[in-house]
Amino acid sequence: MLTHVVLFKLKDRSPEAIEATKQVLVNMEGKIPVLKAIEVGTDVLHLNRSFDIALITRFDSTEDLKIYDTHPVHEEVKAHMKQVLDGTSVCVDFES
Template identity: 35%
Template sequence: MLQHYVFIKYQDGTTAEHIDLFCNRILSLKKLIPEVISLEIGRDILHDSRSWDLVLIMVFQSTETLRSYQKHREHQSVMKFNDPCVEQVASIDFVSSIKA
């Protein structure tokens, strides 16, 4: 399984209402896009200087299914809604190969 993590830092002044709506729209993608195996959203609770505001944790079957999700019109619509408020985004995609 492919793990897809997206870290989002919002611009100052972004409202809680915008972030709530974004989270709800992202969560709705699980039902709309069959390539999404699982989806979690986490909000920062420590608010350190190096913290991100939000993390999306998603699981896909493969790189191909992730790419299909990223091209999906519903995903594109949610990104277009969120992009004007985003200061920075980072992501990492991996297949877990090290376990304790």
């Protein structure tokens, strides 16, 4: 299993904006066959070093992650994220 973790900082860090983007991410659930699991969490401490949203997704293989990356539903999410991100996101992919 491959776990893909992405952390996002948004331009608008208001609770409403964060929740709206969280829902965009959660909306992928059940719509991309290779996406085996998804978890989306929002930061509760709001520290200067905090990111606003964490996305954790799981796939059977790196090939499935590549399929996910170009899936039309994920492309829509990426377009949304491009508009709302402050330019900062980080990711890590690991075998689990």
